[in-house]
Amino acid sequence: MTLVLEIEHLLGVAFAAQSQASTLPDWPPQPDRVFSALVASWGARGERAEERRALEWLERQIAPEIDASEGFPRSAATTFVPPNDPESGRVGNRAVMPAFRRRQARRFPAFRPHDPTARLIWHDIVADPETLSALNALAADTSYVGHSASLTRCRFRVDVAADRAAPSRRRVYPGRLAELERDFRVGRRPSGGEEVSDAPPRQVSIPGSVFADRWLVLEHVSGEMPDLRATALVGKALRHALMAGYKRTTGEASIPEVVSGHASDGSPLLREHLAIVPLSFIGSRYADGRVLGFALVPPDNGALLDESRFQEAVRAVSPWNEKNGRRELRLMGAGFDTTFSLSPQQAPRSLEPGPYIACAHMWASCTPIVLDRHVKSSGNEARDLEMQELIVQACLNVGLPSPMRVRKDGAADKLAIAVGKHSAFEGVPPAYPSRSTPRWMRWRLPQSLASRQLVHAVLEFEQPVRGPVILGAGRFSGLGLCRALDPEEAG
Numbered sequence: 001m002t003l004v005l006e007i008e009h010l011l012g013v014a015f016a017a018q019s020q021a022s023t024l025p026d027w028p029p030q031p032d033r034v035f036s037a038l039v040a041s042w043g044a045r046g047e048r049a050e051e052r053r054a055l056e057w058l059e060r061q062i063a064p065e066i067d068a069s070e071g072f073p074r075s076a077a078t079t080f081v082p083p084n085d086p087e088s089g090r091v092g093n094r095a096v097m098p099a100f101r102r103r104q105a106r107r108f109p110a111f112r113p114h115d116p117t118a119r120l121i122w123h124d125i126v127a128d129p130e131t132l133s134a135l136n137a138l139a140a141d142t143s144y145v146g147h148s149a150s151l152t153r154c155r156f157r158v159d160v161a162a163d164r165a166a167p168s169r170r171r172v173y174p175g176r177l178a179e180l181e182r183d184f185r186v187g188r189r190p191s192g193g194e195e196v197s198d199a200p201p202r203q204v205s206i207p208g209s210v211f212a213d214r215w216l217v218l219e220h221v222s223g224e225m226p227d228l229r230a231t232a233l234v235g236k237a238l239r240h241a242l243m244a245g246y247k248r249t250t251g252e253a254s255i256p257e258v259v260s261g262h263a264s265d266g267s268p269l270l271r272e273h274l275a276i277v278p279l280s281f282i283g284s285r286y287a288d289g290r291v292l293g294f295a296l297v298p299p300d301n302g303a304l305l306d307e308s309r310f311q312e313a314v315r316a317v318s319p320w321n322e323k324n325g326r327r328e329l330r331l332m333g334a335g336f337d338t339t340f341s342l343s344p345q346q347a348p349r350s351l352e353p354g355p356y357i358a359c360a361h362m363w364a365s366c367t368p369i370v371l372d373r374h375v376k377s378s379g380n381e382a383r384d385l386e387m388q389e390l391i392v393q394a395c396l397n398v399g400l401p402s403p404m405r406v407r408k409d410g411a412a413d414k415l416a417i418a419v420g421k422h423s424a425f426e427g428v429p430p431a432y433p434s435r436s437t438p439r440w441m442r443w444r445l446p447q448s449l450a451s452r453q454l455v456h457a458v459l460e461f462e463q464p465v466r467g468p469v470i471l472g473a474g475r476f477s478g479l480g481l482c483r484a485l486d487p488e489e490a491g
Contacts, residue, residue, distance in 0.1 A: 001126045001158055005064075007034065007145055008153040009116040016146025017109045018302070024214050024353070025111035028068030028118050029145050030170040032193025035059065037154075039180050041141040054134035055177050057127070063171035063196050064120040071113035073354070121165055132156060168196050169301065195303050206359055208466035209398040210272045213357035214302030215295040216314075216342070217279065218329065223338035225291045228280050229429055229443045230336070231367055231478035235276035236446065237333040238294060245313030258304055261476055272299040272398070275470055277478045280427070281350045282366055287427030293340065293351050294478070297468060318342050357467040358487035361460055364424035367481045368431035368443060368454040369394065370474035375453050387455055388417040394471040394480070395459070404462035416460035423456045424485065431456045449474055464488055 007029060016026040016033065026033065035058070042051050127135065139154035170193035183190040218238075226234055239261070246255040257263060258273045275297040281290045298304040305311075318329040318340075327342040372394060377386045392402045392415060403416045421430045431454040433441045443454055452473060459469075459482070472480035 001124070003122040003125055003127055003132075004157045005034065005120040005139065006153075006155050006157060007118045007120070009113070009118075010151040010153060011149075012112060012116045013150070014111045014113065014146060015109070015150045016111075018214055018305070025073050025109040026146070027071065027073075027111035027113065028066045029120075030066075030193065031064055031120060031168050032170045032172050032176075034120060034145055035172045035176065035193075036180060036190065037142050037145045038135075038138045039177060041138045043184070045138070045141055048134075050130065051134045051138055052177070054131045054138070056174075057131055058135065059172045059176045060174050061122055061125055063168040064122045065165035066118065066168055067121055067165045068118040069113045069115035071111055073109070073111050120168075127156075127158075132158075169303075170194060171196050191308070192306055195306065206464055206466050207399070207401055209400050209469055210299050211275060211398065211468045211470055212298050212300060212302030213353070213466070213468065214305055215297055215353045215357075216305055217293060217295045217351055217353065218340035218342060219293040219351055220291065221328065221339055221341045223330075224336060225338050226336045227429075228278060228289045228291050228367070229441070231278045231291075231443075232446055232449075232474065233333060233444050234278070234291075234294065234331070234336065234338075235476075235478045237331050238276050238296075239274070241317050241329065241331060242296075242313055245316040246309065248316045249312045250309055254309060256304075256309075258299065259310070273476060274298055274304065275476045275478070277356075277468075277470065277481045278367065279351050279353075280366070282423075282425040282427040283355075283483070284426065287425070289427035289429060295353065297470070314342070353468075355483045355487060356469075356481070358484040359464045359466045360484035360487045361462075361464050362458065362485040363461075363465075363467070363469045363482040364458045364485050365456045365471075365480065366423060366425050366428050366483045367479045368423075368456050369472040369480040370445070370449050371453045371455065372397075372473050374451070384419055387419045387453070388415045391417055391419070391455075391457055391459070391471065394475075398469075398471065398475070400465055400469065401461060401463075403459045418458040419455050421456065424458050425483065428456075443479070445474065445479075446477060449477075454479075458485070 014025065014027055014029065016029065018024050018026040035055075038058075039055060042048070042055060045051065135156045139156055142152060142154045144150045145152050145154075172193050176193070180190055182188075239259070243255050243260060246252070246259070257269050261269050261273045263269050277295050277297055278291050279293045279295055281287050281292060296305075315327070318327040320326075321328045329340045329342065331338055331340065369391060371387060371390045373390065375383055375386050375390075377383045395402060421432060422428075423430075429441070429443070431443070433439075445452070445454075467482070467484060469482040470480050471482065474480055
């Protein structure tokens with residue numbers, strides 16, 4: 001028998017963040033989030049014994065599959081909400097009065113699915129009538145899943161077919177109900193469910209790279225931000241700061257390879273790892289290339305951002321600022337001293353990952369691509385062809401298809417890649433200065449890449465590909481970052 005929980009989003013929109021620090025929506029709804037919603041209904045209904053037994057039965061089952069449609073993230077509008085009442089011993093603190101209360105900017109990530117009904121599917125399990133009745137009583141009173149704006153209608157059914165079932169990313173486990181009870185009693189925010197690490201990847205029709213579309217965005221709030229051409233230097237300093245957080249919390253031995261970028265013997269890691277990319281003001285008529293922040297871009301499904309050790313490391317190097325109510329990370333390096341916020345407030349559009357994680361046929365570099373080897377050909381046409389072939393290999397290295405080939409006037413196929421000195425986006429510095437330009441206007445590269453060729457490029461794929469698209473030997477240092485030119489999904 002198959003047990004199915006239907007979750008219909010009555011407004012056609014799901015409001016839920018992937019984590020407390022994330023600005024990206026969490027879709028489809030994962031079993032741990034849905035289970036927490038059912039537990040909240042159980043508490044509101046008076047904590048009935050038969051319903052508790054039903055929840056404990058449900059948490060012992062294997063992780064369900066999820067039947068949910070595709071869709072697109074919706075831009076998260078900034079909402080100003082009042083903080084908690086001030087804890088002041090002074091009688092008559094006027095800050096509790098509506099006219100004098102502060103407002104803090106908050107964003108509530110949202111996702112608009114093509115089909116508003118999602119289903120959790122447990123195969124080959126049998127719920128007795130009493131358990132099924134108790135679960136349906138809880139489901140009937142579950143008015144939202146995620147944020148309270150995600151109004152839902154929920155119900156359990158049996159023997160319902162599902163076409164698009166995919167594995168869960170997170171699951172509940174025996175003892176989860178008791179854990180949620182303890183967290184509620186002490187006023188502690190509960191942790192997320194366990195990752196389903198052995199689940200096969202979800203099959204999707206749109207190809208994408210090995211990098212995740214879940215980012216941790218850091219907004220520049222004070223101090224002097226270095227020029228975009230110093231991206232690799234700032235990225236290196238950010239990585240060292242994150243590694244220092246691990247050393248302070250769980251010890252140097254606990255730094256994962258996916259963060260350090262090095263294997264246990266100190267050699268460069270051959271597989272993909274954390275990339276650190278700049279977010280700058282580019283692409284508009286008045287763009288000046290000013291760096292507004294950076295983003296940590298994990299590989300695979302972004303599970304790194306949910307790991308407790310990673311979050312502890314981030315908190316260790318970003319103390320809480322009581323004055324403005326946010327965590328701040330101060331970064332110092334050669335020629336810069338700048339501070340980032342981990343809770344962007346009223347962040348400009350240039351800090352939104354949307355254009356970098358969109359789905360598009362055409363992509364253009366907004367930091368130059370560092371070619372994986374030296375260009376050996378002579379002559380402009382031969383050099384361009386060799387650079388194009390190197391960029392094709394760079395696409396294959398990160399799991400993307402080769403840019404399409406086009407035929408013109410019966411000639412041989414040519415790669416749909418344009419390479420050159422300048423970016424397609426306004427405000428981006430050229431890949432290399434002219435002979436009359438001072439050397440200090442060059443892009444600053446790590447020593448291991450200092451002699452490599454840099455080039456801007458525009459790529460066209462035969463079918464849409466999903467970002468992020470980060471290419472070349474400098475992809476972990478913020479170089480080779482591309483942005484969609486013709487996004488098919490608008491936030």
